[in-house]
Amino acid sequence: MGRRKIRIVIAGKGGVGKTTLTALLACVLSRQNIRVLAVDGDPQANLAATLGIPLSQPITPISEQKAYIQEKIGGVPGRGGFMVLNPDVADVADRFSIPAAEGIRLLVMGGVQNAGTGCLCPEYTLISTVLANTASLPEDAILLDTPAGLEHFGRAVAQGFDCALIVTDESYNARAVARDLSRLARQCGIRQVLLVVNRVSQGSENPVAIGEMAGLFQKIWVLPHDPCIVRNEPSVIPVVRDHCPIVRNIEGLSGYILAHD
Numbered sequence: 265m266g267r268r269k270i271r272i273v274i275a276g277k278g279g280v281g282k283t284t285l286t287a288l289l290a291c292v293l294s295r296q297n298i299r300v301l302a303v304d305g306d307p308q309a310n311l312a313a314t315l316g317i318p319l320s321q322p323i324t325p326i327s328e329q330k331a332y333i334q335e336k337i338g339g340v341p342g343r344g345g346f347m348v349l350n351p352d353v354a355d356v357a358d359r360f361s362i363p364a365a366e367g368i369r370l371l372v373m374g375g376v377q378n379a380g381t382g383c384l385c386p387e388y389t390l391i392s393t394v395l396a397n398t399a400s401l402p403e404d405a406i407l408l409d410t411p412a413g414l415e416h417f418g419r420a421v422a423q424g425f426d427c428a429l430i431v432t433d434e435s436y437n438a439r440a441v442a443r444d445l446s447r448l449a450r451q452c453g454i455r456q457v458l459l460v461v462n463r464v465s466q467g468s469e470n471p472v473a474i475g476e477m478a479g480l481f482q483k484i485w486v487l488p489h490d491p492c493i494v495r496n497e498p499s500v501i502p503v504v505r506d507h508c509p510i511v512r513n514i515e516g517l518s519g520y521i522l523a524h525d
């Protein structure tokens with residue numbers, strides 16, 4: 265295709281719709297013949313179900329691929345020891361991503377004990393290496409769903425991603441987190457920082473609250489509350505197949521990202 269890879273991190277306060285947006289955007293991009301890798305960076309790991317993978321299907325996250333960790337990093341899981349700090353992990357998606365609906369591939373990172381304390385264990389080293397080296401992955405679009413909050417905006421995400429979609433709802437607290445995230449994303453050097461105001465009911469849109477965010481983001485997208493999402497939980501696949509109202513908004517957002525990448 266000769267275009268640059270699209271590498272998007274999706275972040276925001278808890279429960280604002282990060283995983284839903286990641287999955288919907290993955291579907292819409294994939295339907296445009298773009299090879300999509302959806303990466304679940306949330307230890308809660310619910311992107312699989314959101315992409316229509318049955319809960320009964322066992323998935324071993326990257327953080328538990330002991331042989332791979334040993335092969336690439338060395339060291340002792342959970343402890344440390346002698347480790348290779350920048351191994352070539354370009355094969356990680358080929359080896360461990362699993363097929364989801366709509367031609368999307370899914371890579372589940374899993375949790376790392378003590379990750380918040382900056383532990384230098386092999387699992388953590390592997391995950392940050394994968395995130396920092398998305399440029400070497402074969403897919404054309406990499407979407408990273410993150411856990412709630414701010415912590416994951418480290419060096420690895422800054423290196424591996426060039427667009428941040430900060431998700432909020434209209435609540436004061438979620439907007440405050442979104443403001444902090446916009447600052448962090450910029451400090452990290454992420455080129456494109458967009459705000460998505462999600463789950464806005466018809467007539468409830470608060471233009472003042474949204475307007476006060478304008479200077480912090482290149483663009484603000486408003487997504488409607490769509491009962492179709494709630495009806496089909498946890499999967500968004502029927503939402504896309506039935507062309508529910510929100511899909512048009514996501515197509516608009518994806519068009520913007522493709523045009524401004």
Ligand SMILES: Nc1ncnc2c1ncn2[C@@H]1O[C@H](COP(=O)(O)OP(=O)(O)OP(=O)(O)O)[C@@H](O)[C@H]1O
Nearest residue numbers: 277278279280281282283284412463488489490493
């Ligand atoms: N536009 C929308 N319209 C209606 N419901 C929505 C919309 N977006 C998300 N939801 C619903 O809101 C809930 C939270 O969404 P989701 O799990 O995507 O949030 P999250 O930010 O990923 O949460 P967490 O921080 O726990 O990972 C879900 O029940 C989801 O179905």
Ligand SMILES: [Mg+2]
Nearest residue numbers: 282283284306
């Ligand atoms: Mg989530």
